[in-house]
Amino acid sequence: MQLRLTLILVALLAGGLAVAQDGAVRGDLTAEDLARVRAVTAPTTDFSRAENFEGKPAGAGTTTFAANADSFSHFLDNLSFEQEEQFKLGNALFRKIWVSSPSSTQASDGLGPLFNARGCQSCHIKDGRGHPPFEGQAENVSMFLRLSVPGGAGDPVYGTQLQDFAVPGLMAEGRMVIDYVEVPVTLDDGTVVSLRQPSYAVADLSYGPLAEDVMLSPRVANPMIGLGLVEQIPAEDILALADPDDADGDGISGRANWVVAPETGTEMLGRFGWKAGMASVRSQSASAFAGDIGISTPLVNRPFGDCTEGQAACLAMPTGEQERLGVSEAPDPVLDLVTFYAQTLGVPERRDVDEPAVLRGKAAFYGAGCASCHTPKFVTSRNAENPAHRFQLIWPYADFLLHDMGEGLADHRPEEQADGFEWRTPPLWGIGLTETVSGHTFFLHDGRARNLVEAILWHGGEAQAARDAFAAMSQTTRDDLVAFLESL
Ligand code: HEC
Numbered sequence: 001m002q003l004r005l006t007l008i009l010v011a012l013l014a015g016g017l018a019v020a021q022d023g024a025v026r027g028d029l030t031a032e033d034l035a036r037v038r039a040v041t042a043p044t045t046d047f048s049r050a051e052n053f054e055g056k057p058a059g060a061g062t063t064t065f066a067a068n069a070d071s072f073s074h075f076l077d078n079l080s081f082e083q084e085e086q087f088k089l090g091n092a093l094f095r096k097i098w099v100s101s102p103s104s105t106q107a108s109d110g111l112g113p114l115f116n117a118r119g120c121q122s123c124h125i126k127d128g129r130g131h132p133p134f135e136g137q138a139e140n141v142s143m144f145l146r147l148s149v150p151g152g153a154g155d156p157v158y159g160t161q162l163q164d165f166a167v168p169g170l171m172a173e174g175r176m177v178i179d180y181v182e183v184p185v186t187l188d189d190g191t192v193v194s195l196r197q198p199s200y201a202v203a204d205l206s207y208g209p210l211a212e213d214v215m216l217s218p219r220v221a222n223p224m225i226g227l228g229l230v231e232q233i234p235a236e237d238i239l240a241l242a243d244p245d246d247a248d249g250d251g252i253s254g255r256a257n258w259v260v261a262p263e264t265g266t267e268m269l270g271r272f273g274w275k276a277g278m279a280s281v282r283s284q285s286a287s288a289f290a291g292d293i294g295i296s297t298p299l300v301n302r303p304f305g306d307c308t309e310g311q312a313a314c315l316a317m318p319t320g321e322q323e324r325l326g327v328s329e330a331p332d333p334v335l336d337l338v339t340f341y342a343q344t345l346g347v348p349e350r351r352d353v354d355e356p357a358v359l360r361g362k363a364a365f366y367g368a369g370c371a372s373c374h375t376p377k378f379v380t381s382r383n384a385e386n387p388a389h390r391f392q393l394i395w396p397y398a399d400f401l402l403h404d405m406g407e408g409l410a411d412h413r414p415e416e417q418a419d420g421f422e423w424r425t426p427p428l429w430g431i432g433l434t435e436t437v438s439g440h441t442f443f444l445h446d447g448r449a450r451n452l453v454e455a456i457l458w459h460g461g462e463a464q465a466a467r468d469a470f471a472a473m474s475q476t477t478r479d480d481l482v483a484f485l486e487s488l
Pocket residue numbers: 094116117118119120121122123124141142143144219220221222223224227271272273274275277281284285288289292293338342
């Protein structure tokens with residue numbers, strides 16, 4: 001374990017040096033501050049006690065309320081009073097239930113014509129993650145299928161996403177069907193864990209067949225916490241962790257997903273979504289309005305949402321823009337407020353950081369190589385527009401880069417630069433509160449893992465060695481590692 005740890009340290013240092021040589025060092029800091037940031041974000045080697053500020057994942061923005069179902073719904077602790085007001089307006093819009101056009105309540109109409117849900121909060125339940133349909137639950141709210149054909153375009157008829165709802169008078173596109181097969185996995189100590197391997201199909205197609213070569217990618221909604229801080233991690237610090245050709249030979253590469261930002265038309269580092277296909281909270285929110293709810297915004301001006309030329313009935317439905325003569329269904333400042341809300345949700349304080357089991361679990365996490373992708377800490381940009389996001393030591397436990405996670409997790413569907421095997425390392429902050437907030441413990445991009453142990457055992461590809469290290473641990477050490485994750 002000691003050797004493995006040393007290798008990781010060497011790897012991280014080498015990554016840092018490589019970037020220094022490229023000259024791509026973050027530009028917001030003096031040399032002196034840069035040195036301080038490097039020191040404070042260096043991986044720890046002392047697992048005898050908690051690190052300074054480790055209990056505060058969002059720095060000064062960390063929320064300190066008792067853990068309960070509202071734990072993900074608090075604003076950053078360091079917002080100004082005026083910003084709290086803005087947050088509350090954004091919250092109301094995030095929870096708003098949109099209705100179809102025409103309607104007497106013009107301020108809320110424009111839903112669809114095709115949609116997955118009527119509001120943001122329907123999927124990002126309690127500002128937490130979505131889930132696959134529960135037993136006996138027919139509707140797929142909080143999870144959907146992305147669609148595309150080779151080359152990157154959407155299905156010629158069904159577009160980029162399967163909408164399982166439609167406004168009155170229009171047929172929904174179809175229904176996602178999930179079939180699970182139990183696959184037993186034996187750990188080194190003989191313990192057997194059963195993983196459920198999903199397969200996806202579409203039933204009740206209303207607009208003819210899907211393209212023969214269509215690719216499906218299932219996604220549950222991500223938790224909403226800390227996103228404004230993630231946005232303020234300097235791209236240089238994320239890119240410093242990338243090692244696309246695995247130059248250091250540790251089996252882990254990590255690639256950036258470069259995407260064209262709709263705000264500027266320029267390429268930016270993707271960091272949001274399960275494949276890092278979106279560069280900003282604002283663009284992700286605007287595309288959710290259009291694709292998931294069918295609401296146009298000034299940034300993604302698609303009042304027909306995901307309707308395609310192949311869906312004439314959909315394009316013949318009324319939209320909110322027709323009623324309001326070309327004004328977006330969600331006109332300014334709706335997108336600004338929702339974006340602000342999504343950027344200023346806080347991250348709850350950690351629990352039990354000093355518990356011996358948690359500290360042992362943290363050592364096991366580093367020892368197994370989990371921290372090679374689940375990068376513990378960053379310091380946000382000093383130039384962040386919002387003072388609440390500025391120069392904070394944050395602990396997301398993610399590098400936000402793409403990793404080949406092996407055949408088991410592959411969706412075989414590329415997105416921007418990500419291939420069909422790659423997924424973005426998701427942040428782990430708050431993960432221990434999933435059950436408290438969401439009432440379930442379904443993890444990974446499609447919610448297939450029913451608990452943290454299953455989530456770890458699904459890791460393959462670049463993470464195979466880390467997964468195998470976990471499978472080789474004693475039951476006690478595995479429990480400690482889970483106790484550490486539960487404390488995040
Ligand atoms: C039908 C369900 C659904 C609805 C409704 C929905 N989302 Fe999402 N959201 C998702 C899914 C699924 C993802 C992951 C998408 C991906 O991987 O590309 C996501 C991702 C996000 C992310 C990125 C989070 C991260 O950690 O990277 C943001 C921000 C977001 N949604 C905001 C919104 C906003 C704002 C609204 C309302 C306008 C909204 N969403 C409505 C399902 C939904």
